[in-house]
Amino acid sequence: MTGKIDQNHIDYLKVRAGMGRISRREFMGRMGALGVSAAMAGTFYAQAVHAAGPVKGGMMRMGVSGGESTNSLDPALAASPVPYNVLNQFGETLINVDENGELEMRLAESVEASADAKTWMFKIRSGVEFHNGKPLTAEDVMRTMERHSNEDSKSGALGIMRGITSMKVEGDMFIVGLDTANADLPFLMGDYHLMIQPDGGFDNPAAGIGTGPYMVEAEEPGVRYMFKKNPNYWDSSRGHVDEVEILSINDTTARMGALQSGQVHLVNRVDPKVAALLDRAPGLSVKNVGGPGHYVFIMHCDTEPFLNNDLRLALKYAIDREDLVDKVLRGYGSVGNDMPVNASYPLFDASIPQREYDPEKAAEHYAKSGHDGSPIILRVSDVAFPGAVEAAQLFQQTANAAGIPLELKREPGDGYWSEVWNVQPFCASYWGGRPVQDQMYSTAYLSSADWNDTRFKREDFDALLLQARGELDADKRKALYSEMGMMVRDEGGLICPMFNDFVEGVSDKVQGWVADPTGELMSGTATHKCWLTA
């Protein structure tokens, strides 16, 4: 075969792929036959399909784990993946954090800060309509923020609204006043609870009325949600399909079966154990992207025996992070460094040395701690994170090898978050991560934080955090964050062995998929940005 024929053939296949006539798998196979490398063929395919542009129409179906019949449409009460994805269909926030970690303007057209970063002005987009026909105003935005921050608030976003001291509206501007400077405020406004509702949703919080690309058509909590396209949606570059259906499929095997039999186009939370097998099935591929979410073992720094930093260090040296990533995540993740942040965060200092498994150092610190040799109890449950029990068993083995008497106590999953997490001194847990370092540290490492689940209370750390928050110079901020990261790493109560990837199953019929590390299923926007081919 000459190069010329190959090129023609490649172009032909690219046209076919662009028209959606052949699947990605078939395309890759034929390219392979022409001697094109898989990486190159993948690029060709993406080019071809993107060049053809989005196809309009069709019904996109998602099988999502993490829905209950107790779910509500009220954005303030959303806490699991199904409500998260449902909110993202009908609602929108002022700002999104895009796949590169940058701010993306949504219902705010622009945002400006005063020089001291204490006053923030959001210009609200004009010409946007709610699903009930009411035009969006800055007043609606302010009422929404009020509902999430007033004294009757039961919102999951209440914690991040705390720094706000005043809110007012001037024309189409929504102006926020803060008690201390915060350079990251726009990122906080991207929190998924803060979906803008007409009149803030005061009259009916669970009405399911927003400005998003899809309107709620049917709501059956714990079963399914139907959406149809919002004909008046302001952003013509999004919302390609006519209908979206979200099925709540909590059983992993059932979810994978639904994807394989073509009943759904997208599934979240593919079990790492089966990901490689699933990827080999025809008509679909498994996508993974590293994110800010991490699995942790947390010690209370103010409770015996974890009061002693040498004991904490001993346990940190006694865990084999690489092994856990291999065995528990099957490679779908990356090692942690006992800090709650990684390279997916802006201003992360990659030069901080990686902590390794070192049984000798562990034994040394253990001896120095003077611990009496009584068993150290680690509480764990399957709900702490997928594979938590196995991870804890591996930890127990490596710790015992270093002479540390680590013992496991299995707790029931039901009630774990109220009875064990943030209550018992040493347990397994997870964090979903936050878009910026400031938010992660203020949520769980500030002395006064409600979710300070390691009881890490250090005035010098708090001072650094506030200083970094008001620092508008990126280099200085980065240095401050680096210093804070080192403090948590060397003196905190966090053992962070791994950051987990988002692992998702995508049908070959879905086009336009991009890797988005900020949240599940392209940060909830898969249905906005992807389209379906025949």
Next chain:
Amino acid sequence: MHPILILVSQRVALGLFLLLAASVLIFAGTMILPGDVAQSILGQSATPEALANLRAELGLNDPPVTRYFNWLFGALQGDLGTALTNGQDIASSLGRRLGNTMFLAFWAAVIAVPLAIFLGLLAVRYRNRWPDKLISGVTLASISIPEFLIGYLLVYFVAVKLGWFSSVSMINDSMSLGEKLSAIALPVGVLVLVVLAHMMRMTRAAILNVMQSAYIETAELKGLSGFNVIFRHAFPNAIAPIVNVVMLNLAYLVVGVVVVEVVFVYPGMGQYLVDHVSKRDVPVVQACGLVFAAVYIGLNMVADIVAILSNPRLRHPK
């Protein structure tokens, strides 16, 4: 008054008392569980203020006894209230779930009950020969395999490999009866396999017991055919134990199929109840518990009454 009527009204009164007792037990049980509804809703993202606000709004600060009686008076007036977690009307969402559960149970029963009895009769007719052994072997195997495994096997072979039926059995009002039946084909298959053995074995045992009687021998000596003897003469006298087992299995089809619902993503009562128990949503748990208890009590009552009616000595007491 006819003694049967007296008996039935006694049973109904007793059943109502049992329901009340069940509601107390369910309420006490959900109180004992750790955590409350506010904590369960907000989960890991709960701040103390948000918790306090939610508790006040849901009326969780009232003493438990007050809450129980508030619920009881509402329920007696036919008002089951609204779910604490999502504010939906309990009667209507429960009604839809119950309808789905009944729909699945009905079709499973329509296939399983006649099939089980027929297989039981067949096993008696050919007892200790290969058809008997084959029927026993297959049904015992299917009851011994956990139902979720049968479910997964059917999903893998029938839905994924062959593509005959859908692996997700979600049904909704906009579907025609044919579409609904096609959607529930796999869960119905699993349920039939699971309940078949129990009913079939009981039919076989009860009839074999009767077959020892002298009058059966008479019927055989009269020259009646083997199957005729079993069906016309032995079966009517074996009805009471068979009905008992059938009712137990029907009750199981209504209240015990949560695993099958999860595997096939079927929107029935089981998953609905489990979700609300894990969120400590007491009014919904109460309502579901009452429905389940009523189903059990009702079906057992039917079994008792049928047993009495089928026995002339109990039907015409001296």
